[in-house]
Amino acid sequence: MEKLTSVEAARTLQNPGELFSGLDADAFARITTATSDVAVVLSPDGLVLDIAYRDRSLKAWDLEEWVGRSWSETVTTESRDKIDNLLLEAEVRSLTRSRQVNHPAKGRHDLPVGYLVVSFFESPYRIALGTDLRVMAQMQQRLVRAQIDMEKDYRKLRDIEQRYRILFHIAAEPLFVVDAQTLKILDANEGLARLLNKPIKKLLGLPAAFVFAKGDQTLAVERLSAMTGRSSSEVFHAYPASETDSMVVTVTPFRETGRTNLLVSLTTDEGIPAEGAASKANIAEVVENLPLGVVIIDSSGIIIEANPAFLDLIRVVTLDLIEDRGLDKWLGGSSVDLQVLMANLREHGAVRRFSSVIRNEGGGTESVEISAVRVAGRDGVVFGLVIREMPPQSTQPPELGGEPGGSTKLTDLVGRVPLKDLVRDTAEIIEKLCIETALSLTDDNRASAADMLGLSRQSLYNKLKRYGILQMDDAGE
Numbered sequence: 131m132e133k134l135t136s137v138e139a140a141r142t143l144q145n146p147g148e149l150f151s152g153l154d155a156d157a158f159a160r161i162t163t164a165t166s167d168v169a170v171v172l173s174p175d176g177l178v179l180d181i182a183y184r185d186r187s188l189k190a191w192d193l194e195e196w197v198g199r200s201w202s203e204t205v206t207t208e209s210r211d212k213i214d215n216l217l218l219e220a221e222v223r224s225l226t227r228s229r230q231v232n233h234p235a236k237g238r239h240d241l242p243v244g245y246l247v248v249s250f251f252e253s254p255y256r257i258a259l260g261t262d263l264r265v266m267a268q269m270q271q272r273l274v275r276a277q278i279d280m281e282k283d284y285r286k287l288r289d290i291e292q293r294y295r296i297l298f299h300i301a302a303e304p305l306f307v308v309d310a311q312t313l314k315i316l317d318a319n320e321g322l323a324r325l326l327n328k329p330i331k332k333l334l335g336l337p338a339a340f341v342f343a344k345g346d347q348t349l350a351v352e353r354l355s356a357m358t359g360r361s362s363s364e365v366f367h368a369y370p371a372s373e374t375d376s377m378v379v380t381v382t383p384f385r386e387t388g389r390t391n392l393l394v395s396l397t398t399d400e401g402i403p404a405e406g407a408a409s410k411a412n413i414a415e416v417v418e419n420l421p422l423g424v425v426i427i428d429s430s431g432i433i434i435e436a437n438p439a440f441l442d443l444i445r446v447v448t449l450d451l452i453e454d455r456g457l458d459k460w461l462g463g464s465s466v467d468l469q470v471l472m473a474n475l476r477e478h479g480a481v482r483r484f485s486s487v488i489r490n491e492g493g494g495t496e497s498v499e500i501s502a503v504r505v506a507g508r509d510g511v512v513f514g515l516v517i518r519e520m521p522p523q524s525t526q527p528p529e530l531g532g533e534p535g536g537s538t539k540l541t542d543l544v545g546r547v548p549l550k551d552l553v554r555d556t557a558e559i560i561e562k563l564c565i566e567t568a569l570s571l572t573d574d575n576r577a578s579a580a581d582m583l584g585l586s587r588q589s590l591y592n593k594l595k596r597y598g599i600l601q602m603d604d605a606g607e
Contacts, residue, residue, distance in 0.1 A: 167243070167261055170201065170257070170260065176213075243260040298319050306318040325372060325396065365379065377396045420437060423518075428511075433454070436452065443460075443490065444460045461487075465581075475504045480504070481502045482501045483500075485500075562597045
């Protein structure tokens with residue numbers, strides 16, 4: 131970059147001879163170094179006779195090696211013409227214009243310097259006074275990078291806008307954008323143009339109320355006006371100006387260039403949402419006819435929904451007889467079963483093959499296996515349980531003697547029948563195993579374990595102490 135400044139001074143010193151008559155060559159050298167970053171003394175042929183510079187970091191460009199070389203050889207190829215022009219201009223002018231050249235260096239960026247050449251009538255030598263332009267070059271590079279980044283962002287935004295325009299106009303349902311302050315139409319798609327039988331250009335700038343029938347214009351304006359400052363969508367029904375059937379109006383606010391706009395879509399009751407409703411209806415029909423018991427409860431264990439298979443399990447005729455009642459009335463040997471199940475659901479989100487029993491209205495019990503899941507519903511967290519009856523052979527109590535796996539199967543009965551029935555004819559090892567299993571199921575909660583085993587808390591504590599199951603900190607109590 132050349133600095134095209136005037137070669138003539140606006141005002142020169144009026145008495146230089148009187149003021150500087152006592153200055154010697156050393157003073158001249160100091161002035162030269164003080165007024166430039168790089169000073170190059172040149173012969174009439176353009177050879178470098180001497181050099182001076184202030185910044186020590188410039189030594190990395192090997193400036194001392196320029197001495198004895200042609201000045202044009204110290205610059206890059208594209209800068210040599212500028213050096214030649216400076217030397218030609220110095221032959222006819224005492225002060226040349228400034229020109230930027232670049233000095234190369236191995237393993238480093240080029241050194242940009244802006245030179246002007248001063249000639250003296252009494253001396254054959256010339257001095258090239260240079261200004262270090264590294265800071266300016268770095269600023270230029272940052273500016274170029276910033277401009278490139280801005281162009282990339284601009285292209286990205288332009289592509290996003292183009293995709294938005296394409297999706298907006300090819301959408302089947304009528305769509306239009308409304309200014310939340312003025313309630314005027316800012317944009318509309320082909321679907322709205324077809325619905326109102328008007329070209330898009332004539333719709334732009336019209337009040338949003340124009341889209342709706344006269345009887346619903348007040349309602350539409352009130353709903354659209356109420357969307358200012360809101361972040362959630364609003365849905366209502368209204369009649370369009372050219373339709374005899376009511377349509378679903380969905381209004382979604384969004385921010386654009388510091389203001390709020392509204393995206394309004396019009397759909398029929400038989401439109402896209404109906405497909406989702408059909409899918410949900412199919413799922414509901416499958417659950418309704420599933421041969422496994424399915425029941426949905428809230429976080430308190432209250433029954434919300436149940437399918438006919440579950441009603442058959444508990445010998446109840448209709449759903450209204452069990453709605454709003456606790457599931458623990460029918461599930462588990464005690465209320466602890468449901469508590470343990472829900473605690474695991476809250477922690478893990480899903481449970482598989484949880485063994486328990488179902489008590490029916492006739493007084494009977496059946497062993498079941500439960501798979502359950504926790505779901506975030508619209509009105510809060512709900513729990514869905516799928517209950518499967520166990521085969522009859524798996525419900526028989528295991529032999530206390532016989533195969534080695536008998537004691538392990540026996541633990542499956544913990545919590546289903548009272549402890550006294552389990553240990554009536556067994557050794558102390560069986561009683562200890564049952565207590566350890568109950569503690570494991572209740573996460574070492576002694577109150578729940580005592581309830582599960584049919585013992586008082588004091589009785590359970592005595593047995594824990596007798597079998598040496600107490601923790602170390604308990605032993606010191």
